[in-house]
Amino acid sequence: MEKIFTQATVLIIPGLRDHVAAHWQTLLESKLVKVRAVPPAETDKLNCANRVARIEAELKKIEGPVILVAHSAGVLMTVHWAALHQHDIQGALLVTPPDLAESWPENYPSPEILRSEGWSPLPTQKLPFPSIVVASTNDHLAQYQAVEAMAETWGGQLVNAGAVGHLNPAAGFGDWPQAEQLILQLDALEIEQVS
Template sequence: MRAEPVIVIVPGLREHVEEHWQTLLEARLRSARRAVVALAPMGRDDLDCTARVDAIEAVVAKLAAQTSHAASAIIVAHSAGCIAVAHWARRHARTACAAIRGALLAVPPDFDTPMPAPYPDIAALAAAGWLPVPREPLPFDSIVAASRDDPLASQTRVSELARAWGSECVDLGEVGHLNPASGYGEWLAAEGLIEVLTRPGEP
């Protein structure tokens, strides 16, 4: 039996939010005695994409060094965290291939289209290294969870991004940006999607 992978939680452009589904997921996983590492949110004041990529690499490389089996982690990212994961996978392909079993990428934003305030504009995103958004296939299994009424990305654009990344695209229905502002705290379906990535191809 393969060991349960470590869950690596990658936040988007937010501060720490107690009622955010990622915060609540971390608590549930820890209560269930699952190994989980949550990257500290950096908020919107520091948009440096490279700093976020470096934070992912530091965590995943450490996990890879500590384990004797391959594919020891599953990434669970939200919003801009999905884009950071794509940048990381391109810059650190060797670590990504060796250490990641899969990634759950929830509601990635469309950084090529202007977003509503108070989100950063395209010029700020470009200056901080987010653009262009990587569109190479990810070197691990991945699921993109798409919303039909996300204010930060149309479902069509998210589906296109999922195809470029080689990801399975799951339709969540009308869930906004899957955050407290859209009425979401708990997102219990995340654990089922993590399980799919944990045991791909198993009944």
């Protein structure tokens, strides 16, 4: 397996299902040289503040610049984290964020439960670091236009990944090589700033 070298440390922030063996984030973690991952929540798995605290705890273990790589609810955790904390974040890859205003399939938490656990309202300020927001044209958890609006709110660069579902194993991903390219694009930002 070819290793991926980055100047910044990559922090993987999974969604509510945490680490799934066949997920592109898990596969990516095994390829990256400078990488950490937010560990699975053992208790209060649906509590947003608990998830945000886990991100902060992991970031405190990292010295130097960080690239955040978040998927699904991990993107929402990242946005909540950014509203409360600061760290040397070089950039963030925010992939298929769910829309809290959308009616999700019944195997997902309801909007009422998520609200009671602190997920909404979602902070609406511009993120204090560069971001790339990846949207799918057929994601059952968010309409493309909703993700487009999130990217605009956060000041992020929107990438249309096409009809990739929720970009998870259920949608056929697995390996997702574009993630590597986008991470290297964010990693190159430091080089541009230094030179």
